[in-house]
Amino acid sequence: MSQPTVIAEYIAGFDGDTRDRLTLMYETIKKEAPEAVESISYGLPTFKMHNRPVIYFGGFAHHIGLYATPDGHVEFEEELAQYKRGKGSVQFPDDRPLPLDLIKRITCYRVKQTK
Numbered sequence: 001m002s003q004p005t006v007i008a009e010y011i012a013g014f015d016g017d018t019r020d021r022l023t024l025m026y027e028t029i030k031k032e033a034p035e036a037v038e039s040i041s042y043g044l045p046t047f048k049m050h051n052r053p054v055i056y057f058g059g060f061a062h063h064i065g066l067y068a069t070p071d072g073h074v075e076f077e078e079e080l081a082q083y084k085r086g087k088g089s090v091q092f093p094d095d096r097p098l099p100l101d102l103i104k105r106i107t108c109y110r111v112k113q114t115k
Contacts, residue, residue: 007045018059032107049114063091
């Protein structure tokens with residue numbers, strides 16, 4: 001099977017709730033970064049500005065991952081503390097609503113960082 005080359009293809013590769021959650025994530029990020037270039041990078045939906053990554057996201061077995069590197073996670077560390085995190089990543093579990101307001105604010109922060 002070929003790898004998706006655009007975000008719509010990536011999202012279409014999922015079913016049910018995961019597809020719905022990825023769509024919400026996409027729409028939230030797109031609204032806050034309308035000038036960003038969309039692509040697939042490292043196998044994940046990616047938004048870039050000025051050839052620099054703003055934010056990545058992806059669907060997994062039990063969560064939606066968000067990657068606001070290099071400093072988006074540090075800036076929102078206190079609010080992200082309730083979620084499982086790795087270096088440069090946060091996992092929003094499928095059994096909880098996506099924190100869309102937080103995702104919006106993280107995206108806005110990253111947009112400002114990449115200008």
